[in-house]
Every structure is written in C-alpha cells, then in structure tokens.
Amino acid sequence: MKQVINIEGMSCNHCVARVEEALAPLEGMKKVKVNFKKGQAVVKYDEQLLNETTLVSTVNDLGFKASV
Known part of the structure; x- marks a missing residue:
C-alpha cells in the first residue's frame, strides 16, 4: 500500500533523515x-x-506532528 504522511515541525534535512531512519526498519x-x-x-x-x-x-x- 502507498500512503502519504503529512509531517509538521521539520526544520532541516537532519529532520528528514531522522524520519526516514525511524520508518525504514519497521516490519513491512x-x-x-x-x-x-x-x-x-x-x-x-x-x-x-x-x-x-x-x-x-x-x-x-520523534517530536513531529504527523497525520494521514
């Protein structure tokens, strides 16, 4: 399944990396x-x-505000 997650509070590319690193290892x-x-x-x-x-x-x- 493809899903878009809206994320509020990212201020830099380091934030992008933190989100990707947190989501990538999730099972599935x-x-x-x-x-x-x-x-x-x-x-x-x-x-x-x-x-x-x-x-x-x-x-x-991670301290951001996410929604689908």
Missing part, C-alpha cells in the same frame, strides 16, 4: 521517501504487517 516497510519542502513522507508498505496508526505514532514519537 518497503520504501520511505521524505520531502522536506512538502512536509510529507511517501511510504510503501505491506498492510498485513504495518498500519497507519503505527506510521503516525512513529513519527510523532
């Missing part, structure tokens, strides 16, 4: 691409192993 994650200018992450994942709630909470745990 296939691809993660974070766009700083758009304030979004586009992810592809196996919906049998991963869900929107986990994606959003993972980003929120």
